Structures are given as C-alpha cells and as structure tokens.
Amino acid sequence: MKEQNKKKILLRLFLSTLYLSAFTFGGGYVIVTLMKKKFVDECHWIEENEMLDLVAIAQSSPGAIAVNGAIVVGYKLAGIAGTVTAILGTVLPPFAIITVISVFYQAFQSNWLISQLLEGMQAGVGAVIASVTLDMGTPVIKEKDTLSIAIMAGAFIAACFFEVNVIYIIITCGLIGVIRTLTSGWRTKN
Amino acid sequence: MIYLQLFWSFIQIGMFSFGGGYAAMPLIQGQVVYTHEWLTMTEFTDLITISQMTPGPIAVNSATFVGMKIAGIPGAVVATLGCILPSCIIVTILAKLYLKYRNLDTLQGILYSLRPAVVSMIASAGVLILVTAFWGSGIINIDGIKWDMVLIFAISVVLLRKTKWNPVFVMILAGILKIMISIIT
Numbered sequence: 157m158k159e160q161n162k163k164k165i166l167l168r169l170f171l172s173t174l175y176l177s178a179f180t181f182g183g184g185y186v187i188v189t190l191m192k193k194k195f196v197d198e199c200h201w202i203e204e205n206e207m208l209d210l211v212a213i214a215q216s217s218p219g220a221i222a223v224n225g226a227i228v229v230g231y232k233l234a235g236i237a238g239t240v241t242a243i244l245g246t247v248l249p250p251f252a253i254i255t256v257i258s259v260f261y262q263a264f265q266s267n268w269l270i271s272q273l274l275e276g277m278q279a280g281v282g283a284v285i286a287s288v289t290l291d292m293g294t295p296v297i298k299e300k301d302t303l304s305i306a307i308m309a310g311a312f313i314a315a316c317f318f319e320v321n322v323i324y325i326i327i328t329c330g331l332i333g334v335i336r337t338l339t340s341g342w343r344t345k346n
Numbered sequence: 347m348i349y350l351q352l353f354w355s356f357i358q359i360g361m362f363s364f365g366g367g368y369a370a371m372p373l374i375q376g377q378v379v380y381t382h383e384w385l386t387m388t389e390f391t392d393l394i395t396i397s398q399m400t401p402g403p404i405a406v407n408s409a410t411f412v413g414m415k416i417a418g419i420p421g422a423v424v425a426t427l428g429c430i431l432p433s434c435i436i437v438t439i440l441a442k443l444y445l446k447y448r449n450l451d452t453l454q455g456i457l458y459s460l461r462p463a464v465v466s467m468i469a470s471a472g473v474l475i476l477v478t479a480f481w482g483s484g485i486i487n488i489d490g491i492k493w494d495m496v497l498i499f500a501i502s503v504v505l506l507r508k509t510k511w512n513p514v515f516v517m518i519l520a521g522i523l524k525i526m527i528s529i530i531t
Contacts, residue, residue, distance in 0.1 A: 177401060177402065178401055179401060180401050209444060210441065210444075212453075212454065213437060213440050213441055213444055213453070214437065215365075215366060215457075216364075216453045216454055216456075216457040217364075217433065217436050217437045217440060217453075218360065218361050218362060218363055218364050218432060218433065218436060219360045219361075219363060219405065219429075219430065219432055219433030219436070219437070220360075220363075220366065220370065220403030220404070220405045220406055220429075220430075220433065221366035221403070222402070222403050223403060223406065223430050223433050224433050224437045227433060227434060227437040227438060227441070228437060228441050231437075231438055231441045231442075232441065232445070236438075239434065239438060243430060243434065247406055247426060247430065249401060249402060250400065250401060250402020250403065250406045250407050250410065251402075251406065251410050251422065251426055253400050253401070253402065254396070254400065254402070254406075254407050254410035254411050254414070254422075255410055255414055255419065255422060257396055257400070257411075258410070258411050258414040258415060258422075259414070261392070261396070261411075262415070269525060272521075272524050272525045272528050273521035273522070273524065273525055274392050274395065274521065275479075275495070275521075275524055276495075276498055276520045276521040276522065276523055276524020276525065277392075277395045277517050277518070277520050277521040277524075278388075278391045278392075278395065278475065278478065278479040278495070279476075279479045279480075279495045279496075279498040279499040279502060279520050279524070280395070280498065280499075280502045280516055280517035280518075280519070280520025280521065281391060281394055281395045281398060281475065281517055281520075282472060282475045282476040282479050282499055282502075283499050283502030283503045283506055283516065283520070284398065284502070284506065284513045284516065284517065285368065285371075285394075285468065285469075285471070285472035285475060286472055286476075286503060287503065287506040287507060287513075288368055288468065289465060289468055289469040289472060290507075292461075292464075292465045292468070293462075293465045293469070296461065296462045296465060303459075304458075304459070304461075304462045305462070307459060307462040307463050307466075308462035308463065308465060308466050309466075310466075311462065311463035311466035311467060312466035312467075312469060312470060315372065315466060315467050315470035316466075316469075316470040316473055321376060322362065322372045322373050322376050322467055323358065323362045323373070323376075325463055325467065326362045326364065326460065326463065327362075329459055329460050329462075329463040330364075330456055330459070330460055332459050333455055333456035333457070333458060333459030333460055334452075334455075334456055336455065336458075336459055337451070337452055337455030337456060337458075337459075
C-alpha cells in the first residue's frame, strides 16, 4: 500500500515539474512561486512555512533556481528518488527544446533574414540585460551599505577592466560574506 | 576527452553561479567563449537571446546548446549533467541540514554579500554583449560603430523602462526593426 502511494507521488511529482518547466517563461523566481502554489496550496504536500525556507535554500544555493527548487521539493517529498524524478521533469523540456533549436540554428545561421533578425535581437537582449542590471543594482545602492557598494564597484572593475576570472570574484565575495556574517551579524542591517 | 572537458566546464558553471537567472551568464561566457572558444561572442549572444525566448534556465539551455554544437546529443547530455551535478549535491546537503536544524542565517548572510558582486558581473557580461552588438568583431572606434544598432538599443531600453512590455516582445521587435532598417538602406 505504502509502495503504491510512493509511486503515485513520484508520478505526480514528475508530471507537475514537467508541466511547470515546459510552460514557465521568466526564469527561476517565477517557477519557484508556481511550485509553491502547486505543492502547498493545491496538493497540500508541504507546509507553507517549510516551503518558504525550502525556496530560500533553492535561491541561495549555486545553480539554476528552477533545478534547485525541484531538488528541494523532490527531496522533501520522496528523498533521493523524489530528487531524481523532479530533476528529470524540470530538465527534460528545455533539453528537448534547445536540442531541436540548435539543429535549426546551424542550418538557419546563413539565412539573410534570420541573421538580420538575430543581429537586431542582440541590441534587444543587451537592453534587457541593462534593464535587469538597473533593477538589481538600484536596491544595493539605496541600502547605503558601504561594503556592499564597494563590493559592487570592485567586482565590476575586476570583471570588466581586468578580466579577472568570475570564479575568483565569487570566491572572494563569498569569503567576505562569511567574515561579515561571523563578525557582525548582517541581519541587524535589515 | 571532449566529453570530460564539457562536463568539467559545466560543473564549474553550476557550482559558482549564485543568484539564479542571469548570474550564470558571466560564468558561461568565461568558460565557453574565452577558456575553450566553443562559441564566438556572437553565437553566445544568440544563445542568450534564445534562452530568453524559451522556457528553462539559462545554464541548462547553454549546456544543451554548447554540448550539441561540440559533440552532438551525447555532448549535450554530458554538459547538462555537469551543470546540475553541483546543485544536486549542495542543495540536497543543505536541505538535509535544514530539515534537521532549521537555520539558514549563515547561508543567507553569504548570499547577501554575493548579490552586489553578481549584479556587477551581469553588468560586465552585458557590456561585452553590447560591444559585440555595436561593433561586431571589428575594431572599437567611433567610425566603426553601427548606429542602427545603437538606435535599436536605445528604443528597446525606453520600451523596457517606460512600458510594461514583455522583454521577449521587445527583443522580437528589435529583430524586426533591424530587418526593416537593412531593407531600407
């Protein structure tokens, strides 16, 4: 009976994550919100407070947030089997879509119309990234935390002008975070 | 050997991209464009554009795309596995610790200091995309600048900031504008 129940949960988990992954545009933050709706509000598989913390884990860990979200939810519901199931559901749709697109991309790259379209879209995607940077950077500046602003300026100079490997910048800033958390307790600032 | 290189490259991307979404972009650029030269800067920008228009995380999309280009479907599988492996290990351990101790303060403290750096690195990757868009692969000077691309960029920024239009829609419009300008001139 219990075995049966677990299979049912795994199947539903797979179908839910597959569906969410195939139809969610707008990145990890959106998909995690939809996961909460699905697993907390509709299925009642996870409690709301616990889900909020699981989402926090997904967002603070390295890697794609959608994948991380699938891992925490899968793990909570059915252990390692749940994790594998949820990851498969989340990764299969983009994997299939990009595989098809990459075949077409090689073929269409030489087409004049497509190449013009893609070139124009480069300016468009540059604008999207500029806008995202503005949205993400403004709160950092508004907080008036000197260390945060110094990190932001330093990281930009290191990455853009000195072409320092991104991995070293991440490690350095992570260490600063550890020291800051251990010495002062960053929460007092929030 | 190429499989091992793909796997290892995407493990690094999966392991060091904090903050989701665009955070993986500078790392992918570093590994794929600079270290291994698997994609040109133009192909990389196209990849980001395609990622914007399809569901799925940028890192997974890139792993599949680069893997396919370099070593076909086995390459795509290997790269995608590499990109999610660090997540699997780190997130499972953290979830286990959390379910046991229910405390996330240290983790969020680290993330708090990483966020400004992530913003900067996304900005830095964005600058390179714009340089590619405005000058192509040519020399960067005032004569070589493609003014039609600057114009399309400016229009896109205004649309994104002043209207609530979907970014995908703005990007498609940018592409169509370029086609129209090319046909006219």
